[in-house]
Amino acid sequence: MPRAKDAFDELYPCEFYTPEELLDADQMYTIAEIGRLLQGLEPDAELDEGTEAVLVDWAVPWVMVNAGNLIIAEPPTDDDPGYYGLKT
Template identity: 65%
Template structure:
């Protein structure tokens, strides 16, 4: 159910990192690592599965919106996720 804006203190703008701000030029990242980076965490930070699920809700749309600025690499093995990096 919608909530009135007046119930919240401050409402900063919804501002996300650009791919260039978030990713290192010479590195490739899994969606899980991108999810952590979007929250200011280290790519290998240990988090609970429930938290990771929530972070993925942010990361997947971010990847889709920024797809023109990214490249994708297929998984190297069947049990590995794909990787994303900055487009050259």
């Protein structure tokens, strides 16, 4: 249900990192790792499944919006995730 803006104590700008600000140019990352980075966490931070699912939900659209600045690598095996990195 929508809520009035004045129902909140504070409102913040909706700003996201650019790929260049978020990713190391020499590294490739999984969607889950990108999700962690978007929240200011280390890529290998331990998270419970529910939290990781929420972060992945944030990361997927970020990757799609920034696809023009990213490259992708095939997963090492069929059971592994894909990897994304900066296009250089």
